[in-house]
Amino acid sequence: MRVRTAVLACVALVTLAGLGAGVAAWLVLGRDGERDDARGPVPAFSATGRPSDARPSGTPARPGPHRPADKAPASGPAADTATAAPPSGSPTPPASPAAGKAPAGYHVVEDPAGFTLAVPDGYTRSSEPPRVFYYSPDREFRIGVLVSGPKDGGPYGFMRDSAAQGPDHYPGYRDGRVSRTTHNGNQAASWQFTWNGFEDTSGPRRTEDVCWNEGGRTYDVWVSAPAAQAAEGRRQFDTVLGSFARSE
Numbered sequence: 001m002r003v004r005t006a007v008l009a010c011v012a013l014v015t016l017a018g019l020g021a022g023v024a025a026w027l028v029l030g031r032d033g034e035r036d037d038a039r040g041p042v043p044a045f046s047a048t049g050r051p052s053d054a055r056p057s058g059t060p061a062r063p064g065p066h067r068p069a070d071k072a073p074a075s076g077p078a079a080d081t082a083t084a085a086p087p088s089g090s091p092t093p094p095a096s097p098a099a100g101k102a103p104a105g106y107h108v109v110e111d112p113a114g115f116t117l118a119v120p121d122g123y124t125r126s127s128e129p130p131r132v133f134y135y136s137p138d139r140e141f142r143i144g145v146l147v148s149g150p151k152d153g154g155p156y157g158f159m160r161d162s163a164a165q166g167p168d169h170y171p172g173y174r175d176g177r178v179s180r181t182t183h184n185g186n187q188a189a190s191w192q193f194t195w196n197g198f199e200d201t202s203g204p205r206r207t208e209d210v211c212w213n214e215g216g217r218t219y220d221v222w223v224s225a226p227a228a229q230a231a232e233g234r235r236q237f238d239t240v241l242g243s244f245a246r247s248e
């Protein structure tokens with residue numbers, strides 16, 4: 001009887017030991033799974049080979065609410081720096097060509113982000129979420145598009161907030177102007193400014209920018225160009241903005 005009891009006790013110990021090893025292994029696997037989840041997904045890379053939230057070489061870091069192609073580092077208010085135009089009287093940039101059309105030297109692209117626009121021939125797309133850029137071959141001209149949800153204060157408030165940060169984030173920020181306007185019959189705001197430019201570009205730059213609400217979304221379209229070629233930058237901006245259309 002004593003022998004039988006001892007045998008049963010041994011069997012029980014072996015069984016418990018096996019179960020303990022199994023439970024320990026399960027716990028280790030569970031923690032590994034949690035650690036894998038905590039690490040999150042591998043970052044997506046843009047066409048330039050950098051992580052999707054990286055910026056071009058020499059491009060300043062993202063500021064607060066808005067970063068067109070040459071928007072610079074982290075945010076900070078400077079609320080009295082934007083020059084507000086009267087509530088009305090600011091003309092909308094010429095909407096030519098018609099939306100979805102391209103003049104000579106341009107071609108229409110259907111962007112995966114949900115819009116179409118005409119860009120100059122030879123420009124290349126770069127996805128830098130949440131923004132999309134189209135760069136000239138020498139990267140001196142930069143077309144930018146941001147599609148987002150509605151902003152507090154509407155387009156004008158959004159542009160005012162962005163412009164208020166200009167002196168803090170753009171070396172040599174000057175000639176800044178924010179104006180109320182319309183685009184395709186929608187409430188809109190425009191922002192123009194000049195600054196000293198990136199380290200990897202040729203001198204001061206000029207940005208032309210329009211933001212508007214349409215179909216429950218906020219659209220922001222801009223062109224950044226060398227200040228010495230501001231007239232060409234404006235022509236590109238008028239063409240890009242005039243050809244811009246939401247994808248249905």
